[in-house]
Amino acid sequence: MLDKLTDRKRKTKLAILILVFMTLCFAAIFLFVGLTEKNIHFYLPRRLERVGAVLLVSYCIGSSSVVFQTITNNRILTPSVMGLDSLYMFIQTVVVFFFGSRQIAMMTGQVNFLISVGAMVFASWVLFFLLFKGEGKNVYFLVLAGMILGSFFSGLSTFMQVLLDPNEFLVLQGKMFASFSNINNDLLGLCVLIVGICILITIKDYSSLDVLSLGVDHGINLGISYKGLVLRNLMVISVLISVSTVLVGPITFLGILLVSLARQIVPTYKHSILITVSTLLGCLSLLGGLLMIERIFKYETTISVVINFVGGIYFIYLMLKESKK
Amino acid sequence: MISIKNISKKYGEKHVVDHVDLDIPKGKIIAFIGSNGAGKSTLISIISRTLSKNSGEVYIDEKELKEWKSKELSKRLSILKQSNYLNIRLTIKELVSFGRFPYSNGKLTKEDEKIVDDAISYMKLEDLQDRYLDELSGGQRQMAYIAMIIAQDTEYVFLDEPLNNLDMRHSVHIMKIIRKLVDDLGKTVMVVIHDINFVSCYADYIVAMKDGKIVEEGATENILKSNVLKEVYGMDIGIHQINGKNICLYYD
Amino acid sequence: MINKMKRILLHRISWIVVLIILSIISIMIGVKDFSLRGIFTGNADDVNLVLISRLPRLISIIVTGASLSVAGLIMQTITNNKFVSPSTAGTMEWCKFGVMIAILLFGGRSSLVKMGVAFICALFGTLLFMKLLTKLQFTNAIIVPLVGMMMGNVVGSITSFFAYKYDIMQNMSSWLQGNFSLIIKGRYELLYIGIPFFIIAYVYANKFTIAGMGESFSQNLGLNHKRIVMGGMVIVAFITSTVVVTVGSIPFLGLIIPNIVAIYKGDNIKNTLFDIAILGSIFILVCDILGRIIIYPYEVSISVVVSVVGSIIFLVILFWRNKHAR
Numbered sequence: 001m002l003d004k005l006t007d008r009k010r011k012t013k014l015a016i017l018i019l020v021f022m023t024l025c026f027a028a029i030f031l032f033v034g035l036t037e038k039n040i041h042f043y044l045p046r047r048l049e050r051v052g053a054v055l056l057v058s059y060c061i062g063s064s065s066v067v068f069q070t071i072t073n074n075r076i077l078t079p080s081v082m083g084l085d086s087l088y089m090f091i092q093t094v095v096v097f098f099f100g101s102r103q104i105a106m107m108t109g110q111v112n113f114l115i116s117v118g119a120m121v122f123a124s125w126v127l128f129f130l131l132f133k134g135e136g137k138n139v140y141f142l143v144l145a146g147m148i149l150g151s152f153f154s155g156l157s158t159f160m161q162v163l164l165d166p167n168e169f170l171v172l173q174g175k176m177f178a179s180f181s182n183i184n185n186d187l188l189g190l191c192v193l194i195v196g197i198c199i200l201i202t203i204k205d206y207s208s209l210d211v212l213s214l215g216v217d218h219g220i221n222l223g224i225s226y227k228g229l230v231l232r233n234l235m236v237i238s239v240l241i242s243v244s245t246v247l248v249g250p251i252t253f254l255g256i257l258l259v260s261l262a263r264q265i266v267p268t269y270k271h272s273i274l275i276t277v278s279t280l281l282g283c284l285s286l287l288g289g290l291l292m293i294e295r296i297f298k299y300e301t302t303i304s305v306v307i308n309f310v311g312g313i314y315f316i317y318l319m320l321k322e323s324k325k
Numbered sequence: 326m327i328s329i330k331n332i333s334k335k336y337g338e339k340h341v342v343d344h345v346d347l348d349i350p351k352g353k354i355i356a357f358i359g360s361n362g363a364g365k366s367t368l369i370s371i372i373s374r375t376l377s378k379n380s381g382e383v384y385i386d387e388k389e390l391k392e393w394k395s396k397e398l399s400k401r402l403s404i405l406k407q408s409n410y411l412n413i414r415l416t417i418k419e420l421v422s423f424g425r426f427p428y429s430n431g432k433l434t435k436e437d438e439k440i441v442d443d444a445i446s447y448m449k450l451e452d453l454q455d456r457y458l459d460e461l462s463g464g465q466r467q468m469a470y471i472a473m474i475i476a477q478d479t480e481y482v483f484l485d486e487p488l489n490n491l492d493m494r495h496s497v498h499i500m501k502i503i504r505k506l507v508d509d510l511g512k513t514v515m516v517v518i519h520d521i522n523f524v525s526c527y528a529d530y531i532v533a534m535k536d537g538k539i540v541e542e543g544a545t546e547n548i549l550k551s552n553v554l555k556e557v558y559g560m561d562i563g564i565h566q567i568n569g570k571n572i573c574l575y576y577d
Numbered sequence: 578m579i580n581k582m583k584r585i586l587l588h589r590i591s592w593i594v595v596l597i598i599l600s601i602i603s604i605m606i607g608v609k610d611f612s613l614r615g616i617f618t619g620n621a622d623d624v625n626l627v628l629i630s631r632l633p634r635l636i637s638i639i640v641t642g643a644s645l646s647v648a649g650l651i652m653q654t655i656t657n658n659k660f661v662s663p664s665t666a667g668t669m670e671w672c673k674f675g676v677m678i679a680i681l682l683f684g685g686r687s688s689l690v691k692m693g694v695a696f697i698c699a700l701f702g703t704l705l706f707m708k709l710l711t712k713l714q715f716t717n718a719i720i721v722p723l724v725g726m727m728m729g730n731v732v733g734s735i736t737s738f739f740a741y742k743y744d745i746m747q748n749m750s751s752w753l754q755g756n757f758s759l760i761i762k763g764r765y766e767l768l769y770i771g772i773p774f775f776i777i778a779y780v781y782a783n784k785f786t787i788a789g790m791g792e793s794f795s796q797n798l799g800l801n802h803k804r805i806v807m808g809g810m811v812i813v814a815f816i817t818s819t820v821v822v823t824v825g826s827i828p829f830l831g832l833i834i835p836n837i838v839a840i841y842k843g844d845n846i847k848n849t850l851f852d853i854a855i856l857g858s859i860f861i862l863v864c865d866i867l868g869r870i871i872i873y874p875y876e877v878s879i880s881v882v883v884s885v886v887g888s889i890i891f892l893v894i895l896f897w898r899n900k901h902a903r
Contacts, residue, residue, distance in 0.1 A: 074412065140717055140720050143719075143723055144719050145896075147723070148888050148891050152884070152885060155888060162875070166872055207432075214411065214423060215409070217404070220374060220395070221477075222423060222427055223396035223398065223399025223426065223427040269415060305734045308731075309734040309738065312727050319720060320713060323717060323720050
């Protein structure tokens with residue numbers, strides 16, 4: 001009897017080990033292939049920074065998506081699908097609009113980032129009340145509302161960018177927002193710190209979140225402090241989304257891919273394991289994608305496009321599957 | 326002892342529970358009866374803090390709900406609701422282990438594991454304990470959830486229509502278990518049931534509700550009378566003695 | 578009865594008056610000064626300005642607004658779902674995809690070629706979407722636009738993938754964002770092709786309504802369901818592709834206008850078609866005027882204005898419908 005359980009635990013451990021090993025391999029290839037004595041001082045620090053950014057982004061997206069799905073009790077919502085990253089870009093634009101100086105360096109600086117993160121935390125309060133005001137709202141309704149909100153925010157951001165500089169707003173847009181070819185290195189240190197704090201705050205919530213995945217009523221029955229738990233984790237989610245968006249820009253469908261894949265590989269309800277596996281998968285897919293696209297095919301800026309393509313198809317599949325239930 | 330004072334719950338302008346007072350006797354099976362929409366489920370959801378109330382107070386062992394820490398309360402009181410759709414895949418054993426969460430915070434001690442095993446054998450689920458819930462029948466799943474509630478080991482147990490959609494064999498089994506919980510372990514079980522004959526055969530005490538109010542309450546034999554049931558359900562229900570039990574006939 | 582007719586007529590006349598006033602405002606606005614009097618006195622400069630730039634712009638706005646709204650109405654009627662429109666069914670994205678193909682294969686010089694390819698792609702994509710809908714029989718009305726928008730996203734990412742790869746992103750971006758500022762004489766006439774379809778839509782209105790009731794229902798009334806759906810989709814694809822090729826994509830329009838009209842006028846196509854068309858034109862005209870005066874002398878492109886205003890209205894409709902559906 002017990003063997004079955006220990007067997008599953010062993011398989012989970014093995015899966016994590018393999019993923020760690022593969023991630024290390026990919027990271028090594030990414031870091032060291034093509035280095036020569038001459039260019040090592042130039043390339044190595046930059047590549048290290050990029051690997052660091054990939055790791056951070058993977059954690060942010062993986063963790064926030066897993067937790068968000070538990071909080072909303074469904075398998076197709078992620079913060080990005082709800083438009084949280086467009087919201088971040090909008091807030092950033094607003095901050096630049098009202099507080100920013102005309103110099104680009106200032107626009108992406110730490111102060112602006114911190115103000116934007118603060119605004120995001122506030123926004124997560126609003127989201128909290130929207131999510132929990134109506135009892136038992138329809139998930140698809142939330143997704144659709146989120147997507148429309150997303151397009152509202154991105155429309156409004158573009159609008160404000162045009163106001164900032166009608167002639168060169170496309171250039172401005174490129175400089176204000178990061179992408180995988182243009183990772184925002186200046187904020188990396190600060191982001192590491194912020195993510196570290198977030199991990200500290202949430203790590204003791206994992207077991208409560210495990211209980212919450214039974215559903216709200218069971219969760220309350222088993223003694224979790226539901227509202228506090230949800231509010232705290234929504235706030236952390238909004239911070240994590242800000243971090244990943246400021247580092248590499250929005251990647252709408254990465255979260256849904258990572259979480260679903262993680263659930264396939266390790267069928268467990270344990271958040272500690274799910275988050276670890278989705279983070280590793282994130283590193284693996286992003287590093288692999290970057291290697292393929294930059295070193296093999298030599299394109300630039302298309303990794304988000306590829307992720308959105310694969311993720312979009314997968315999302316449709318998930319919706320069709322879930323709606324049949 | 327659970328006592329509630331002046332509880333109300335409104336949806337829009339409609340009072341689903343309308344200024345209800347109630348003292349729940351200890352160590353008994355208390356059945357909540359009434360037509361659909363009478364407010365039974367809403368009332369027990371409010372008492373078990375899974376639904377917020379508009380006004381009134383709920384005292385569990387002389388302490389108001391607000392003063393209880395959620396985790397402490399979950400060692401005193403448990404509730405099982407009707408819809409138990411799960412988004413995750415769990416085995417019976419994993420589900421029952423969740424019942425120990427209030428005590429262990431997710432890390433089971435040896436003692437916890439023993440309690441979990443006992444709960445599983447109490448429900449006679451040993452052979453199924455490593456099966457996933459989604460592979461089981463509705464009756465087996467309901468048994469697993471009740472095993473979880475047993476593992477939670479609380480003085481007060483609320484069950485919202487535990488017999489819903491179950492066949493006769495499972496229904497009788499569950500009612501017998503509830504009887505045993507009260508008789509052997511001294512628990513207080515509050516249960517919403519529609520099948521009036523199960524109430525007659527198993528419950529000690531009845532709370533009858535209509536339109537958000539309690540219309541009658543008392544020992545089973547005092548409530549199970551044609552005139553009282555007429556008031557509660559608005560239909561004629563004949564009561565017949567068969568093998569020493571009161572059986573209600575309401576099929577024509 | 579006569580009273581009712583009178584009221585409807587009055588209603589429509591007031592809409593038309595609003596449209597005319599807005600049109601005059603639209604013609605007056607612009608970087609280059611000119612006076613209305615100049616036109617009547619025959620001032621050559623003023624007349625030229627109006628004929629070459631201002632009037633084409635106005636006409637293209639009116640035609641775009643009307644035809645996209647009607648396209649949305651047709652789709653909503655046939656699918657019997659209030660959340661379907663060229664932008665929520667992915668039709669717009671398929672059009673862009675078609676434009677990209679046309680640029681890659683034929684250099685994209687001729688608008689007619691672009692339009693043709695865009696039309697074929699749009700028709701294909703929309704029919705695929707319809708096929709999916711009938712096959713899956715969604716119980717939840719909200720899933721339908723979600724699936725459509727996701728399909729649109731997927732097609733959109735294919736489009737941008739190739740656009741990056743063959744370095745035509747710059748060229749493409751003018752189709753990614755709707756814009757009236759580039760409309761001058763000789764570059765918008767393609768829109769006129771959409772007008773006959775508008776008339777067909779009016780003639781076939783009842784049949785679309787019946788088709789929306791479902792296949793067995795329409796067969797019971799002796800209608801060929803497949804053919805009507807096909808006809809409707811051809812009209813939609815055609816209208817959308819003319820707009821995307823000449824103006825660019827404009828989100829949400831086809832969704833919100835029919836919804837607004839349905840709220841105050843009900844769902845009978847015969848009654849609402851005209852109102853939907855004229856309200857669509859007014860809506861786009863207002864958005865265009867806003868976009869032109871907010872940062873005068875610069876312009877905010879129409880798709881940005883519409884995506885901001887339109888998404889707010891969409892959200893309001895969404896919440897309203899969600900509340901009243903129960």
